[in-house]
Amino acid sequence: MQSLWMLVACAMFALMGALVKVASDYEASMPQIILFRGLPSVLLILMWALYHKKSLRPLSWKTHLMRNGFGVGSMWLGFTALSMLPLSTAISLNYTAPLFIGGWMLFFGGTQRDPVRIMAVLLGFLGVLAILRPSINENDLPYALVGLCAGAFSAVAMMQVRQLGRMGEPEWRTVLLFSCFVCLTGLVALGFLGWPALEWQAYAALGGVGLSGLLGQLTMTRAFGLGSTLLTAVLQYSTIIFAAGLGVVFWADIPDSIAWGGMVLIIASGLISAWRTYTEDRIMQGQRTTS
Numbered sequence: 001m002q003s004l005w006m007l008v009a010c011a012m013f014a015l016m017g018a019l020v021k022v023a024s025d026y027e028a029s030m031p032q033i034i035l036f037r038g039l040p041s042v043l044l045i046l047m048w049a050l051y052h053k054k055s056l057r058p059l060s061w062k063t064h065l066m067r068n069g070f071g072v073g074s075m076w077l078g079f080t081a082l083s084m085l086p087l088s089t090a091i092s093l094n095y096t097a098p099l100f101i102g103g104w105m106l107f108f109g110g111t112q113r114d115p116v117r118i119m120a121v122l123l124g125f126l127g128v129l130a131i132l133r134p135s136i137n138e139n140d141l142p143y144a145l146v147g148l149c150a151g152a153f154s155a156v157a158m159m160q161v162r163q164l165g166r167m168g169e170p171e172w173r174t175v176l177l178f179s180c181f182v183c184l185t186g187l188v189a190l191g192f193l194g195w196p197a198l199e200w201q202a203y204a205a206l207g208g209v210g211l212s213g214l215l216g217q218l219t220m221t222r223a224f225g226l227g228s229t230l231l232t233a234v235l236q237y238s239t240i241i242f243a244a245g246l247g248v249v250f251w252a253d254i255p256d257s258i259a260w261g262g263m264v265l266i267i268a269s270g271l272i273s274a275w276r277t278y279t280e281d282r283i284m285q286g287q288r289t290t291s
Contacts, residue, residue, distance in 0.1 A: 004223075004235070006220060006223035006235035009215075009217075009223060011238075012212045012215045013212070016037075018087055019208040019212060020082045020209055021082055021087060021251075022201075022205040023202055023209060026205060027198065027202065028198055029193060030076070031187075031193060032190065033083075033206065034075065034183075034186035035186030036186075036206040037186075038182030038186065038210075039179075039183055040210040041179035042176065042180055042183055049172065060164070060169070063169075064160075068178050070153045071157035071178055072181050072185050074157055075150075075182060077147070078094045078150035080143065081093060081143050081147030082094075085140055086253035086255070087246055087247035088253065088255055089131055089253075091239055091240050092131060092243075092263045092266050093148050094154065095151065095266060097154040098273035099125065099155075100155035102120045102269070116276050117276055120272040120273045123266075123268050124266055126262075126265050127263065127264070127265030127266035127267075129262070130258050131144065131259055131266075237267045237270050237271065240266070
């Protein structure tokens with residue numbers, strides 16, 4: 001039952017994406033959106049860690065720098081795509097990370113003969129083609145490619161998070177350091193670009209971005225920490241469904257049949273990749289136990 005927290009996380013992440021669009025519509029700059037995304041996490045987790053006298057020193061600075069460099073880059077690219085594309089399209093492209101991980105495993109990870117991973121990569125590739133098909137608005141194509149790059153960056157970040165977990169790095173420290181990097185990049189950009197004057201609606205949307213992102217992060221961590229890894233990984237693709245619903249209700253962004261099909265293929269690719277990774281991890285754990 002703990003895995004069902006992932007549904008709450010998905011709803012929160014979809015809401016965060018919608019609020020990114022709202023904040024952008026009210027002329028909030030991207031550095032402001034990035035800063036507000038990370039600030040609540042930094043303040044609340046830092047206060048919790050200090051109260052409980054937790055050590056803030058990471059186990060591996062190198063791995064954290066890799067995770068945060070690609071993770072923050074993915075956030076900047078993903079939020080840019082969210083601000084310019086239909087919500088469901090941008091979210092779908094952001095969730096192509098398993099496609100890139102599967103491709104990397106096929107070419108460099110020693111799984112060249114794995115038919116399951118080949119199927120997952122092919123399905124994901126067809127899904128991306130369906131979303132980026134030639135009939136897409138030419139003005140939207142660059143932002144769609146930005147969203148696809150966000151998925152690629154996220155894939156590298158996810159592999160680093162997995163490595164940190166194997167080292168024994170606690171989730172809260174990983175989230176705290178990531179949020180600190182997020183805020184730092186936002187502050188640096190604001191130092192160059194300045195702080196644009198905003199109306200209260202923009203500040204309300206920015207606050208919602210931070211709170212929904214924090215709630216999504218916490219509930220996702222709980223789901224992965226206490227629930228079934230496979231079920232949680234499967235449920236995370238509900239974000240695309242939630243995002244599609246919000247896009248239809250608030251922006252009347254109704255994807256056509258080809259785009260819907262592309263989303264289904266991307267979800268299928270992710271589900272197959274998650275199942276394959278889960279089974280491989282179980283096999284490795286069994287081998288370590290027997291040895």
